[in-house]
Amino acid sequence: MQSQKDTICAISTAQGMGAIAVIRLSGQESIAISEKLFVPAKEGKQLANEKANTIHFGSISDGDKDIDEVLISIFKAPHSFTGEEVVEIACHGAPYIQQQILQLLTKHGARLAAAGEFTQRAFLNGKMDLSQAEAVADLIASRSEAARRVALQQMRGGFSNELINLRTQLLNFISLIELELDFSEEDVEFANRDELTKLVDEIQALLKKLTNSFSLGNAIKNGIPVAIVGHTNAGKSTLLNTLLQEDKAIVSDIHGTTRDVIEDTINIEGISFRFIDTAGIRATKDEIETLGIERTYDKISKATIVLLMLDVNDPDKKIHEAISDIKKRLNDYQQLIVVINKTDLADASIIKQRFAIDSFHELSSTDTIVPISAKQQLNIDVLTNALLKTVNLSAIDNDEVIVTNVRHYEALQKSYEAILRVSEGLSNGISGDFLAQDIREVLHFLGEITGHINTDEVLGNIFKNFCIGK
CATH class of the missing domain: 3.40.50.300 (P-loop containing nucleotide triphosphate hydrolases)
Known part of the structure; x- marks a missing residue:
């Protein structure tokens, strides 16, 4: 991953000729860099002094040379897609104009964004979790109404909320089990085994349902063969x-x-x-x-x-x-x-x-x-x-959670195998330290889906498949 301190820029609309193109910047210098190029139609206006979520008309200039008339939208941290200062420049869609503006932005301190870097920053800044970030790519790539609806439901956190609820309940129990281990000599039981068994059964059923939904989700995403x-x-x-x-x-x-x-x-x-x-x-x-x-x-x-x-x-x-x-x-x-x-x-x-x-x-x-x-x-x-x-x-139609991502499916399978071991351990009355180990595995695999547990390699593999500008 490149430095998150850089201000990045990219064309966010489709490549090629069009009526309008949008060039996006994100980073702490976004407004300052834009101001070096922007000549407001209203004399004396300064972008740095303008309110967030406002649009301003003017032109982009390179010294005495006017490049294009534009509209500039300002979004201030943390209330933006990436959680940083964001500026969007809407210019005319000629490829030459787009490239001229990009060159001026890089000349004044921005750098070209890598594939998916805007969404990656949104994830790293806590604006969305990893499963929601992946849903952004799915939404852009959706080729049918069903694929669009499923991706939008995931982007809004439907899948994430299910997993967060599971992790929260398991974290509460593992905390109690580990507390028991601290008082092992007193032979006390803080985690009610009957309640834990009931919870494990519910989680097991939900994980099975989510895993089974992948056959439908994969078909919706890629077309039913x-x-x-x-x-x-x-x-x-x-x-x-x-x-x-x-x-x-x-x-x-x-x-x-x-x-x-x-x-x-x-x-x-x-x-x-x-x-x-x-x-x-x-x-x-x-x-x-x-x-x-x-x-x-x-x-x-x-x-x-x-x-x-x-x-x-x-x-x-x-x-x-x-x-x-x-x-x-x-x-x-x-x-x-x-x-x-x-x-x-x-x-x-x-x-x-x-x-x-x-x-x-x-x-x-x-x-x-x-x-x-x-x-x-x-x-x-x-x-x-x-x-x-x-x-x-x-x-x-009922907006049920449908798994469409292979990475999520594999992590859910591993979570399901681990929760089966927890269930078996409860039935056999195994000690709390072994139960805690299996529960930690469930938490680990669920955390991989949302990004609570991640590595640079996983992030790199996910975001490299995004389009530039998103």
Whole structure:
């Protein structure tokens, strides 16, 4: 980490041409440096004497040379994003103007900010904890309404508050247990073991819930992976093109046209789905097609949702074999939707009777059958509704805490393993010093998430992935 005493500057808006650009400064010399360049429209005005949270019109000049007309916003410590003096210069968005202003700022004592350094300072100055800082990056990178809502909820401290409450309760108990150790010769008990057992059970359940939420959170953040699989010529590529509303994949009556994986993402009612069109499954001697089929099975193992495409005119035996083959490859966390395609070529009443869910012993109550015609775009809305039902939308709508960060997930897993040892120790009546050791481990891993416990290496890895200016 570079010195926190420096005054830093960077362009905070997107790089390139635009109507307006914002250049941000943070540090104890922000206002003083800005004043060296700023010529106020109102003669005699001095930025240092102006109130916080005010905006001032004027121009930026390099000696006798006017650079641009600007608006300057002033924020004074500690009431700013970083907790320091902050100045934001809104200028016209020409890249040349932006660079000229940056050069003048560095000439007068500021330095260019590193990636994520503004948010890092906000963390170091206690304006937010580490999980909130990471949520800032997630909010900037959000590509769907669900991702935005989850990131905003975390940035406002929803996740942090859960963890702070857990740590506070555990700290109270560990203090009592360690007090017992100081009076071990008197054989006194300050920490009520029944109350501790109750607390440990509650924490264990909450940690399990938070850990389990990661599968949903990761999908929301990166797009829910949906593998479209099935036999050749079942209509997989046609379905992909229909969903994307473009000719992404080649469609042909020739078997084995799709030999590699084709991916694209679409947004359905605020949820991103990452569709993966795969090579058709069949017995083949073609080496290239065989490699494609191997990749199909690999994508099945990594998908959250599997769309098994079947031709409505396929014989029963072929359909049952396809369902059995796919079901064997799925785990308990994957959702199967059986898509019966080409329904425009068959009688509706026969389809309804033949493809009722209870006609397939291979399927469970969580599986779904959706008859469609990808070519004629029939029942596509029914399919998209089935996709949405696989997502726990109620958790998003109710603003429940959803874990989206891999680092948080790993720390929660370690916390959960440690709290299990505490629970086991209480059941076996182990001594307070061993209990205290396991509780300290829980506190350590929870503290890693919020930044109560951190290292420069962890901070460096987190903030290097931020954009410059944030």
